[in-house]
């Protein structure tokens with residue numbers, strides 16, 4: 001059956017958009033070469049920066065004919081690589097592919113070499129190398145001037161020479177490979193940039209949370225502990241249920257826990273650290289920290305989950321909390337977890353107006369307020385962690 005190369009190329013282009021991993025794409029391309037053009041084997045020499053070499057990475061075809069991956073490693077001085085990068089024997093590459101038959105013809109026709117001994121030497125060495133890989137067609141994958149890889153093809157199963165359209169097919173696929181590799185490098189770079197930014201963001205968040213603790217000096221270390229408790233409680237709940245959290249859940253919970261009191265930046269220290277009871281006015285002022293925190297974070301992109309946690313961490317399950325008096329499941333889950341962790345740590349810490357409770361007393365208090373101040377499911381998880389000696 002005649003192969004519709006146009007269709008095959010369109011398919012390869014489609015895969016290139018869908019498949020982000022170049023090795024997966026190359027595997028598909030080599031499989032298509034072996035099956036459609038019916039060659040005995042096809043492979044690729046891929047450039048590996050860390051080793052500054054071209055390595056046979058993926059091969060397809062009949063066992064016994066194909067080169068096992070990883071077996072062949074060529075450095076930049078290898079004849080076949082030099083043939084493509086030096087481009088001195090350019091006329092042999094007019095079609096974009098190096099064909100062993102053409103190479104043999106050129107070697108026979110000494111006139112075409114115009115007495116260039118170095119060219120003859122390179123061609124001979126290239127021929128020898130092609131034969132050693134059992135390769136009759138080699139096609140370079142260039143991106144601009146960078147040779148990213150070389151597609152290598154064995155003989156056709158029916159031993160006939162390759163047709164023009166088959167060679168064109170290989171050349172087009174080699175271009176696809178180059179584009180895919182280039183895209184993957186860019187994608188990888190972008191990914192690394194995102195990771196770097198994320199790390200920087202988390203470090204900044206941690207530094208900021210330390211600054212919040214420093215301002216409110218009765219609660220030194222409080223924020224980090226609340227974060228640890230929140231994450232442990234959430235993990236217990238997820239471990240004990242079939243429901244799996246959304247991908248960003250733990251990241252949001254981590255950041256929201258660290259920043260839950262960020263709004264205290266806007267509250268005078270004289271009120272935050274006051275010895276003695278607060279006036280109604282002062283209490284109102286302190287309560288504003290939940291809203292102020294949400295406002296501080298609002299301009300930052302992708303922090304919706306975090307903002308919900310910060311804004312509502314003082315809501316009560318029965319609707320008697322602040323700032324909005326939300327109740328039950330209307331309170332965002334992240335906020336409800338922070339509420340329990342925050343209260344627990346506050347209870348087991350010394351305050352200017354009272355001594356710390358024991359952990360046992362604090363747990364009893366959580367249980368007493370389960371269903372009124374706190375979400376019962378979250379209290380249950382906190383109690384179970386405490387019983388296991390993990391809270």
Ligand SMILES: [Fe+2]
Nearest residue numbers: 260261313314
């Ligand atoms: Fe708070």
